[in-house]
Amino acid sequence: MRWTRPATVTALLVLWLVIPLVPLVMWTGAARWSGTARVPQELGLDAWHDALDSGVLTALGLSVLLGAAVALIATPLGALAGRALGWRLLRRPTLPSLVLLGPVALAPFAVAMGLDIVILRLGIPGEVAVVLVLSVFALPYTTFTLRATYLSLDPALEEQARVLGATPARARRRTTLPAAANGLVTAAGLAFLVGWSDYAVTLLIGGGQIITAPILIGSAAAGSGNDALTATLAVLASLPPLAVLAVYTYVVARTTTKGYR
Amino acid sequence: MHRRSARLLLPAALLMSMISACAAPVAPGGSTTGNRSWTQISDQATGQTVDLWMYGGDQQGNAYVDDVLAPAAADLGVTLRRVPVADTSDAMTRILAERQAGEEDGAVDLVWVNGDNFATGKQADAWRCGWSSQLPNMTYVAPDDALVTHDFGTRVDGCEAPWHKAQFTLVYDSARIAEPPTTLSGVLQWSQDHPGRFTYPAPPDFTGSVFLRQALYSTSGGVDEIPARFDQATYDDLAPALWETLDDVAASLWRQGRTYPRDSVALDRLYADGQVDLTMTYGPARLTGLVEDGTFPPTTRVLPLEEGTIGNASFLAIPATAGDAEGAMVVANVALSPEQQAIKADPGTWGQFTVLDTDLMNASDRARFEDLPTSDIVPPYEVLSRNALPELGSSWVTELDEGWRRAVLGAGS
Numbered sequence: 313m314r315w316t317r318p319a320t321v322t323a324l325l326v327l328w329l330v331i332p333l334v335p336l337v338m339w340t341g342a343a344r345w346s347g348t349a350r351v352p353q354e355l356g357l358d359a360w361h362d363a364l365d366s367g368v369l370t371a372l373g374l375s376v377l378l379g380a381a382v383a384l385i386a387t388p389l390g391a392l393a394g395r396a397l398g399w400r401l402l403r404r405p406t407l408p409s410l411v412l413l414g415p416v417a418l419a420p421f422a423v424a425m426g427l428d429i430v431i432l433r434l435g436i437p438g439e440v441a442v443v444l445v446l447s448v449f450a451l452p453y454t455t456f457t458l459r460a461t462y463l464s465l466d467p468a469l470e471e472q473a474r475v476l477g478a479t480p481a482r483a484r485r486r487t488t489l490p491a492a493a494n495g496l497v498t499a500a501g502l503a504f505l506v507g508w509s510d511y512a513v514t515l516l517i518g519g520g521q522i523i524t525a526p527i528l529i530g531s532a533a534a535g536s537g538n539d540a541l542t543a544t545l546a547v548l549a550s551l552p553p554l555a556v557l558a559v560y561t562y563v564v565a566r567t568t569t570k571g572y573r
Numbered sequence: 574m575h576r577r578s579a580r581l582l583l584p585a586a587l588l589m590s591m592i593s594a595c596a597a598p599v600a601p602g603g604s605t606t607g608n609r610s611w612t613q614i615s616d617q618a619t620g621q622t623v624d625l626w627m628y629g630g631d632q633q634g635n636a637y638v639d640d641v642l643a644p645a646a647a648d649l650g651v652t653l654r655r656v657p658v659a660d661t662s663d664a665m666t667r668i669l670a671e672r673q674a675g676e677e678d679g680a681v682d683l684v685w686v687n688g689d690n691f692a693t694g695k696q697a698d699a700w701r702c703g704w705s706s707q708l709p710n711m712t713y714v715a716p717d718d719a720l721v722t723h724d725f726g727t728r729v730d731g732c733e734a735p736w737h738k739a740q741f742t743l744v745y746d747s748a749r750i751a752e753p754p755t756t757l758s759g760v761l762q763w764s765q766d767h768p769g770r771f772t773y774p775a776p777p778d779f780t781g782s783v784f785l786r787q788a789l790y791s792t793s794g795g796v797d798e799i800p801a802r803f804d805q806a807t808y809d810d811l812a813p814a815l816w817e818t819l820d821d822v823a824a825s826l827w828r829q830g831r832t833y834p835r836d837s838v839a840l841d842r843l844y845a846d847g848q849v850d851l852t853m854t855y856g857p858a859r860l861t862g863l864v865e866d867g868t869f870p871p872t873t874r875v876l877p878l879e880e881g882t883i884g885n886a887s888f889l890a891i892p893a894t895a896g897d898a899e900g901a902m903v904v905a906n907v908a909l910s911p912e913q914q915a916i917k918a919d920p921g922t923w924g925q926f927t928v929l930d931t932d933l934m935n936a937s938d939r940a941r942f943e944d945l946p947t948s949d950i951v952p953p954y955e956v957l958s959r960n961a962l963p964e965l966g967s968s969w970v971t972e973l974d975e976g977w978r979r980a981v982l983g984a985g986s
Binding site for chain 1: 629
């Protein structure tokens with residue numbers, strides 16, 4: 313069944329995404345733009361110099377690493393949990409569901425404040441602790457994305473593979489996982505964004521050793537007269553998630569044409 | 574951002590640390606550097622990496638630390654690494670957690686701090702104390718300077734080294750206000766005569782909070798009527814007049830006082846957009862730069878108050894848990910040198926007022942300060958700080974902020 317999207321819907325969606333970005337992008341090229349003027353009075357790349365001076369490239373690199381590490385941990389765990397919940401493999405799924413969903417309901421700041429003491433006492437290095445804690449935060453997103461995926465998949469597929477002589481691991485790898493590819497990519501993308509966009513956990517549990525893009529943006533946005541710099545940092549920080557989104561769209565398009573459902 | 578939640582959570586963290594202090598061993602607080610000589614300390618500092626946690630919203634400040642202070646520290650064998658935070662309370666949260674966990678090689682070595690955050694840390698025994706008086710460059714600081722011996726009413730006790738001075742300053746657009754008022758009560762009267770053209774940041778914002786104290790000085794008949802240490806009876810006596818005055822003014826504020834700018838950044842934006850005619854700041858030296866880069870109109874001027882305005886100093890403090898305390902002391906000492914203080918005082922660099930007394934310097938050092946460029950917009954510190962008023966104790970700050978929320982904000986909505 314194919315659903316064709318009317319052109320107007322697409323146009324509205326693009327506008328929805330683009331309009332808020334226009335002033336942001338304009339700010340990145342403004343050397344002078346006082347509040348009353350409709351357009352910048354003076355153009356220039358000062359903000360880009362300031363952004364580079366603030367170490368934004370290193371920060372973006374660290375953010376990518378952090379997002380990727382969180383996705384690498386939270387996606388397989390989310391797949392396990394999503395499989396158990398989606399295929400109703402648990403007799404009493406309420407409590408595990410609540411526990412897995414819990415982190416979404418908690419403010420990262422509050423959690424970071426309680427956990428940092430425990431982590432310091434245990435002597436876990438800050439960098440490792442940040443990845444672990446953010447993975448827990450990402451777990452609800454991966455779990456519930458993959459729960460929906462598994463709900464739409466028939467467990468019988470794996471059984472058929474078993475009947476045809478595959479080992480349990482092979483059956484899973486060759487039948488269910490490819491069918492769940494879209495869900496896995498979505499889940500990984502969400503988990504990446506959790507690591508990518510965090511401020512409180514990265515700073516407080518990481519002990520300021522990992523200066524990521526959100527920390528730079530947060531501190532720049534806290535002061536007056538930094539609009540151009542903040543906008544430039546924000547635009548730079550939007551690029552990697554957009555890249556992830558593009559890859560995701562590409563992967564979805566490819567797997568869909570291959571005929572996976 | 575989460576500034577407000579941090580403020581609420583800080584007392585909670587304190588409480589938690591007190592509870593667990595009974596159960597778990599905690600590193601000795603307020604440890605001193607003992608009898609070590611400065612030479613021994615600077616020898617030990619060689620090779621250390623100092624993590625300086627500081628508010629990162631001030632681009633000039635960031636550039637000064639990265640491009641001027643860090644190279645000076647590197648010359649002495651100490652690596653200075655700046656950790657930018659949106660709010661100093663983020664650093665406090667980390668320090669209190671390290672303290673509670675008994676950490677001895679903590680991630681915070683030095684903090685740019687004053688006021689409430691310093692008092693909180695001192696109460697929690699979270700600072701290393703008795704070290705700042707050992708710094709060789711303290712000889713240039715006047716020992717009887719009240720701004721440097723007390724931090725918002727809390728005795729410094731060698732737990733932090735002075736870094737620079739700040740002066741609360743009202744700022745106006747001379748193109749819109751031809752005849753500016755000259756007292757705080759005059760400002761409030763002006764705002765009633767010109768509805769919608771004035772407002773102030775909502776306390777507990779740092780700047781909104783000092784405006785509240787400045788208004789209290791005005792409605793109480795002067796600073797001498799208020800004891801620096803918080804006192805409930807005086808508060809009950811003086812606060813009603815303040816709330817009444819601010820309530821009367823509220824209806825003629827921006828948006829009829831139904832809402833207030835969230836922080837001084839939001840007020841600055843209203844001023845830059847021409848929505849209000851006045852703004853206010855603790856850092857008047859930054860005005861020159863804000864006008865130069867077009868953020869503020871070129872007709873921006875400082876509005877001096879006859880009764881004087883509140884002044885304070887900010888400091889560099891070393892947590893008791895700091896892993897590189899010797900390096901931090903070396904950095905604090907370099908930051909206090911006449912050379913660094915003069916470079917920092919240049920509005921082209923950062924424009925922060927020095928904590929040093931130029932009378933205590935030799936002629937060549939004094940000349941550095943005399944040669945500093947002047948600004949058309951910001952008068953020199955001597956003029957700004959004329960009749961400077963002291964800060965009240967930090968308990969006053971929290972009580973007044975809370976009182977304002979109930980009496981003025983609550984009544985307006």
